[in-house]
Amino acid sequence: MNYKDCEVVVYFCGGINSYYQIKQWQRPFEELNKTQKVLYIITDYEVYKQYLNDQTLEVIYIETFSDLIEFYDNNEFAVTLYINNSLRNFQAIRYSRGYHIHLNHGESEKESMRSNQSQAYDYVFTVGQRGIDRYKEYLLNFDVNKFIQVGRPQLDFITKMDIKKDNSQRVILYAPTWEATHASMNYTSVPKYGEQLCKKILEDKRNILIYKPHSAIGTIDEDCEISNNKIMKMVEESQNAYYMEEENINDVFTLVDFAFFDNTSVMIDYLHTNKPAAYIEILEDQSINELTKAFKTINKDNIHNVIEILEDELKNDSNNEQRKIVKEYYLGNYKQGESMDIFTKKISQYIIQRNEKIGNIKK
Known part of the structure; x- marks a missing residue:
């Protein structure tokens, strides 16, 4: 050859x-x-x-x-x-x-x-x-x-996506990572918070949920697989929810009003949009500190108030100014x-x- x-x-x-x-x-x-x-x-x-x-x-x-x-x-x-x-x-x-x-x-x-x-x-x-x-x-x-x-060359190729919705509806993205091959890399929120989060989002008919899990979700941990399957069933049974597979994740950002992320590269790419989002903390990791200045942090202390946080951020976007600084640090100018x-x-x-x-x- x-x-x-x-x-x-x-x-x-x-x-x-x-x-x-x-x-x-x-x-x-x-x-x-x-x-x-x-x-x-x-x-x-x-x-x-x-x-x-x-x-x-x-x-x-x-x-x-x-x-x-x-x-x-x-x-x-x-x-x-x-x-x-x-x-x-x-x-x-x-x-x-x-x-x-x-x-x-x-x-x-x-x-x-x-x-x-x-x-x-x-x-x-x-x-x-x-x-x-x-x-x-x-x-x-x-x-x-x-x-x-x-x-980030990928960000030069973002194309606008469309979705059928009323003007009063908001598109909420939940894009968790997988459980990884070892504990120190297991940042997935799916088995701990995933079901609870999706259920709360879908309780409000103004919300359209897009669920975009990592493609390897549930391949290592059985609890993660079970939770992912329950979320998938929730999405299938809702008229206000979508499951995203192979589409370019950066393209879906053009639809999104608010997003929930684990510690992933997707969250960093999302900085490109200048839109509000939340980081779901699973492992305490000081390396994430700079990035969390751009978004709200959801953890065991405030997960019960996640909808109130969502509504407040959609209205006020409290991290907006700091996010501009973080965006340039991570993505350049x-x-x-x-x-x-x-x-x-x-x-x-x-x-x-x-x-x-x-x-x-x-x-």
Whole structure:
């Protein structure tokens, strides 16, 4: 197999529950492909089949480590991009004749976003200054030259969504995360507050609920799965509720009047809208402190007053001024299309830089 005309590889290790990560980068990578040909390497066959159904960029399925080594050696790619933290990313990082750039699928204040794994990549692209500061705070051997701020290209491709509703109705988004693989990363509010929250929202006919859980919700914890199923049943039985699957989560923000989030990258992207929201606290984590200046915090002390808080925030938006400051810290200050332009130029810069180095080695 010869893919020598491809200079950019997107290496994806993840199961079908992680397919949303591919969807999230779809539009930026399609734009990048106009100037630098992009190839996806996928290591899961179910993901590969799904990709063929709804993606247009070139793709190859590689199952074994030995096939991956041979494929890289035969094609000499300039840049490899990574959109998650899979441990199997390190199978591709062994390739030493190209640059490895970590993008992730979104920034959050979860511990995975400040992992020492980042040191293995040649460069890590961050959204705003907070992305750089977060690594600086937690890494013992922080190298500022590895962390490059490019903004959030996804936000350049938001399209307006519509929903049938009366003028008096408000759209409320509940977008919880999953339970993760270990306790220190389990920020999901679903088993603790999810059912109670959705029930309270739907008691008022002025509210339209959009439920958008993480695609892996309930895959690790049985209690989480049970609660998610109960919420799904609640949504199905209500005329004022919707379940959101594969649609772009950033697009649904155009509908939303208020949102409830766990500690996720979705909450950070939502800063782009300048709309009020609430953060649901499950784990006490000081790293979230700066972000919570932008939103109300819901926890065990005030969950019983959640509707009163919702109504007050819809009317007064008490965090509005502080949120503007937090937004710039997390997302930067980019004009429409500027982030995508910076992203493309940085990739091109590293391709040229890499090719020059390879040329010097051959001489």
